[in-house]
Amino acid sequence: xxxxxxxxxxxSAVTAASSLPTGAMTLIKEQTASSSxxxxxxxxxxxxxxxxxxxxxxFKFMSVHGSIDFRHLTFQGNVSGGSGYNETITSTAFExxxxxxxxxxxxxYEADRDQAQGTDFQIxxxxxxxxxxxxxxGELWLFNPSSTTFVKxxxxxxxxxxxxxxxxxxxxxxxxxxxxxxxxxxxxxSGGNIDAGTFKLYGxxxx
Numbered sequence: 510x511x512x513x514x515x516x517x518x519x520x521s522a523v524t525a526a527s528s529l530p531t532g533a534m535t536l537i538k539e540q541t542a543s544s545s546x547x548x549x550x551x552x553x554x555x556x557x558x559x560x561x562x563x564x565x566x567x568f569k570f571m572s573v574h575g576s577i578d579f580r581h582l583t584f585q586g587n588v589s590g591g592s593g594y595n596e597t598i599t600s601t602a603f604e605x606x607x608x609x610x611x612x613x614x615x616x617x618y619e620a621d622r623d624q625a626q627g628t629d630f631q632i633x634x635x636x637x638x639x640x641x642x643x644x645x646x647g648e649l650w651l652f653n654p655s656s657t658t659f660v661k662x663x664x665x666x667x668x669x670x671x672x673x674x675x676x677x678x679x680x681x682x683x684x685x686x687x688x689x690x691x692x693x694x695x696x697x698x699s700g701g702n703i704d705a706g707t708f709k710l711y712g713x714x715x716x
Contacts, residue, residue: 533714542703552692561655563712568649573706578672583630587693595628600683634667645669654691661685
């Protein structure tokens with residue numbers, strides 16, 4: 510049986526652990542939606558950090574409930590000094606879904622969810638239902654957004670209970686095709702408000 514040790518000492522011999530390593534993922538900001546048109550994370554505003562402090566940023570969204578049936582959760586960014594949330598994106602997406610009766614299932618590329626040098630809000634959850642018990646959850650990874658050399662890659666996966674009672678997952682990846690730093694990210698539904706939901710931003714260390 511393997512022994513559990515800390516700094517090469519058995520746990521029974523440890524009298525203090527003030528130098529225990531901290532986790533690499535740090536919670537930066539949490540926001541709760543309540544009939545919100547948008548949820549925004551802006552560097553330097555309301556304790557938000559979205560700069561060179563971390564090379565990777567992770568957004569988690571939980572129990573996001575929209576006000577209108579068959580609407581999509583989307584996101585966009587602003588380059589430093591920019592406005593309008595309309596940066597150029599190239600992306601790709603595929604989906605899997607299965608209905609509650611077990612009679613229909615599919616896995617397919619989603620050509621109408623990708624962008625080719627587009628400036629629209631990028632869909633990361635599609636077809637969410639607005640019944641009282643329906644919601645969406647998932648995550649968005651943003652890599653090295655402060656770089657002024659390279660494009661800004663992102664990966665997202667989002668799942669929801671759809672308006673037609675299916676479980677649905679959409680996996681999306683792409684990049685902001687610009688070399689300026691991205692320091693603002695905004696989420697919104699493709700129509701209506703975000704009635705409820707929690708959004709969290711984490712910074713992730715590279716070592």
